[in-house]
Amino acid sequence: MSLLFRPLFEKESSTYTYLLADVDTKEAIIIDAVDNTQQRDIDLIEELGLDLRYIVETHIHADHITSSCPLKQRFRNAQIVFGAANLITCADILIKDGENLNFGSYQMIAMTTPGHTNGCMSYIVDDKVFTGDALLIRSCGRCDFQDGSAEKLFDSIQKIFTLANETLVYPAHDYVGRTVSSIGEEKQFNEMIGDSVDKDEFMRRVNAMDLSLPAKIHVAVPANQVCGTKIMADRT
């Protein structure tokens, strides 16, 4: 029993895509795949002879377009997975808190972590948690669009913080080139929500973020609500 694990980076939106597989059975999962890098990901999956079973999204992204649909067109065994709170019809599986997906000897456990968007999920595999835009390294997701809620995000991060301190944290983004952290480290050093930050202070910090909208939001959100299909159709 051995886990293949490949973090992959998309420079334009600083997005991490994660490819995981059981080395023995070749069954695989990909998390947050991006359209710009779909050929890289397809090549890798094919070279490694992986049997892609699940194309998983942590949430409906606003900063890039997913490659879920193109990947599904190429890998016919794969099912597209979103959190159940996302009101979309292109997903094959709308997963709920605590539900599992199996790939080979491994399990991916879903955890609802709303706040950045209402449909945000985190996923646990082995000693790793994929936190999407809920918990970032030393930071957290913004909460000012797509039914975001700083109050909910506080509770979600507390839920993530119930994992063991040694659990490795793999976020959907990092803008300064960090690739991984740990639960213990984020409890201690996260600048938005450390051990000493209460909900009111967290909400104040999140609401003070004052970020401009992602450049692609008006294209990316509608495209991602249909798993990227419309954009692909436009391009062909």
Place this chain on the structure above:
Amino acid sequence: MSLLFRPLFEKESSTYTYLLADVDTKEAIIIDAVDNTQQRDIDLIEELGLDLRYIVETHIHADHITSSCPLKQRFRNAQIVFGAANLITCADILIKDGENLNFGSYQMIAMTTPGHTNGCMSYIVDDKVFTGDALLIRSCGRCDFQDGSAEKLFDSIQKIFTLANETLVYPAHDYVGRTVSSIGEEKQFNEMIGDSVDKDEFMRRVNAMDLSLPAKIHVAVPANQVCGTKIMADRT
């Protein structure tokens, strides 16, 4: 006994910096640290309470300036490590093929892998090999400056390929966002030097690369030959 391992990415030159530490003793090594991201790296080392022992370079880089000297100024226990073939005086240790550096319960084993430059080293820690610009993911380093030699690089990569197939390959760069490969995978899929490429064909491929010079080469190489000190002096 547990290894802390943090790959870190510098976007401008697509360079990977690697921070490794023994979780118990906190003794740490950093490989190929970059000046642009030195504050990020200093913050991380300090937050984690690491005792930085070795600041290791795979080679004299031509595309970015090292942060070796600034790191050493901050972390006084640390020694700067270069391969012995590099004719520089700023290194504390000029390491030879097969020599080890210890950090806590872990060992880093040095391996000469000339070709991209004559002083190129790879380093083995645990199940990982840090290949610098010798072996890249699906590619390899260029050989057209700093005493590069495609013939030597062929032999160096064959030497790297004697490692177990499961060994994880962490290069100094990847330009399309891949972060890790394996020896078995590179033997099979490397586009420059797979199992079926002989030395003549490899040399032909390397010589056909036809790349423009790195934008920073005339600043970076002299700066890196003094471990980054002159540049730091200019900036203060």
